[in-house]
Amino acid sequence: MDDLPVRDELRGQSPYGAPQLDVPVRLNTNENPYPLPEPLVERVAERVAEAARGLNRYPDRDAVELRTRLAEYLTRTGLPGDAAPLTAANVWAANGSNEVIQQLLQTFGGPGRTAIGFEPSYSMHGLIARGTGTGWLSGPRNDDFTIDVAAAREAIAEHRPDVVFITSPNNPTGTAVPADAVRALYEAAQAVRPTLVVVDEAYVEFSHRPSLLPLTEGRPLLVVSRTMSKAFGAAGLRLGYLAAHPAVVDAVQLVRLPYHLSAVTQATALAALEHTDTLLGYVENLKAERDRLVAELLALGYEVTASDANFVQFGRFPDTHAAWRRILDRGVLIRDNGVPGWLRVTAGTPSENDAFLDAVRDLKKEQSA
Ligand code: PMP
Numbered sequence: 001m002d003d004l005p006v007r008d009e010l011r012g013q014s015p016y017g018a019p020q021l022d023v024p025v026r027l028n029t030n031e032n033p034y035p036l037p038e039p040l041v042e043r044v045a046e047r048v049a050e051a052a053r054g055l056n057r058y059p060d061r062d063a064v065e066l067r068t069r070l071a072e073y074l075t076r077t078g079l080p081g082d083a084a085p086l087t088a089a090n091v092w093a094a095n096g097s098n099e100v101i102q103q104l105l106q107t108f109g110g111p112g113r114t115a116i117g118f119e120p121s122y123s124m125h126g127l128i129a130r131g132t133g134t135g136w137l138s139g140p141r142n143d144d145f146t147i148d149v150a151a152a153r154e155a156i157a158e159h160r161p162d163v164v165f166i167t168s169p170n171n172p173t174g175t176a177v178p179a180d181a182v183r184a185l186y187e188a189a190q191a192v193r194p195t196l197v198v199v200d201e202a203y204v205e206f207s208h209r210p211s212l213l214p215l216t217e218g219r220p221l222l223v224v225s226r227t228m229s230k231a232f233g234a235a236g237l238r239l240g241y242l243a244a245h246p247a248v249v250d251a252v253q254l255v256r257l258p259y260h261l262s263a264v265t266q267a268t269a270l271a272a273l274e275h276t277d278t279l280l281g282y283v284e285n286l287k288a289e290r291d292r293l294v295a296e297l298l299a300l301g302y303e304v305t306a307s308d309a310n311f312v313q314f315g316r317f318p319d320t321h322a323a324w325r326r327i328l329d330r331g332v333l334i335r336d337n338g339v340p341g342w343l344r345v346t347a348g349t350p351s352e353n354d355a356f357l358d359a360v361r362d363l364k365k366e367q368s369a
Contacts, residue, residue: 009130016127021333025348025355028335030171030203030311032233033348034282036272043271051267059263066266067091069273070241074226077205077280078213078243089246090216093261093269097202097227097240102128104223104242106255108163108196109134115163116155118147120339122171122200129163137161145173145305145313149181153188160192167200169207172337172344174307176209186219196248199224203309205231205283206290213243220245230310231283232272239269286310290347296357300364305342314360316341323363330359 002011018029036044051059067088075085094100105128109115114135117125129136139155142148147166156164164185168177182199189195199212201224216222223244229235242249272279290310297304297314305313317323324336324343332355334345345356 007133009133013127013130016124018335019333021328023328023331023333025332025352027311027346027348027352027356028333028344029235030230030309030346031235032230032282032286032310033346033352034233034285036233037275037278040271040275040278043274044268047267047271048264051263055263058259059261059266061259063093063261063266064088066093066261066269066273067241069270071243073273073276074213074243078211078224080214083214083217086243089249090243091241092244092249092252093239093241094256095238095240095260095265096229097200097225097242098124098128099238099260100225100240100242101125101198101200102132103252103255104196104198104225105129105132105134105163107251113162114159115165116159116161117165117167118152118170120145120170120172120337121165121167122202123337125165125167125200134163141173145170145175147177147181147185149184152181152185156185156188157192161189162195164189164195164197165200166197167202168212169201169203169308171203171309172311172335172339172342173305173313174309174311175305176207176308177212178209179212179215182212182215182222186215186222190221194221197222201225202227203230203311205280206287206310207308209308216243216245220247223248228269228272232276232279233282234268234272237265237268237272239265239272283310286347289350289353293345293347293353293357297360300357300361302360302364311344311346313339313342313344315343317343326363326366327356327359330355330362332356332359 071086071091111133115129116137116139118139126136137159140148140151186197204211213224225242228239293312294304302314
């Protein structure tokens with residue numbers, strides 16, 4: 001690849017590459033361990049069969065029915081009862097929230113512009129920035145992995161980014177961002193010039209805190225991005241979405257490919273949204289398992305970062321990669337996100353989590369032997 005005339009900013013970069021290994025227990029990509037319930041599988045088949053009858057035609061380019069249902073879901077779960085409901089005009093959907101983020105960067109970033117994230121955070125923000133020709137800036141965090149708001153405000157004032165990413169709960173640390181911090185960073189960004197602030201809430205359904213969605217009211221450049229890959233247990237579906245002021249949704253239309261969301265995707269997502277309550281029931285199990293992982297890891301003497309997500313960051317390891325490998329040798333795949341001293345484990349089913357805990361118990365014994 002080094003010989004190819006690829007764009008300068010892509011030279012020497014590595015692609016996103018969480019290992020997809022065939023091992024008994026896979027707790028490395030923050031997926032939901034529960035397969036879709038059988039009645040939903042049947043509903044997907046029905047909806048897809050219906051869609052198949054019309055596959056000679058392009059799908060609804062504006063995905064209006066899907067956006068309407070997503071707006072209803074967000075209004076019901078993310079806004080206070082007296083708030084004005086969101087409508088399809090506030091919502092946009094794409095193939096995974098990665099594509100939502102790409103469309104936002106194509107629209108509000110791009111050559112000559114920059115985006116900032118507070119790292120360690122979701123590595124794709126920086127990779128998608130590069131892919132869209134947007135400069136990437138890495139902002140600071142505190143030692144406990146919360147955002148250092150004063151330092152973040154300074155970084156925004158100094159570097160004048162065009163797009164600000166705030167991930168809450170954050171991946172890989174699990175830390176949630178308080179509403180006050182988001183308000184402060186939004187203000188700091190607008191003080192420079194009108195600036196898009198993206199709150200990535202991929203994991204919010206697992207949080208102890210309410211969604212930051214109400215902050216979009218009165219903040220026309222605040223975007224909340226979401227996904228059906230985690231709480232909805234539908235990572236294979238590839239459906240992400242955003243909620244924002246209608247003007248932001250209109251702007252994104254300038255870069256979206258025509259008919260980007262297939263009729264099959266739209267039909268499947270609509271079927272899943274009919275079963276929201278069942279799917280969110282699994283979220284409660286996962287939250288309890290997440291809390292059990294935290295408690296047991298602490299009891300084993302590990303350090304644990306406070307988690308509001310369906311995963312837990314724990315440490316510390318003198319040789320992080322060697323520890324990751326030892327756990328893999330016991331048939332449990334977790335994630336080394338490149339944060340020195342720390343590893344991340346996704347909450348799985350109770351028996352998967354037991355297998356993981358057995359593996360780390362052994363590791364602890366080895367290390368203290
Ligand atoms: N945002 C965050 C913080 C994530 O961790 C992920 C997936 N790991 C995504 C966005 C992208 O998810 P998807 O494209 O599956 O919606």
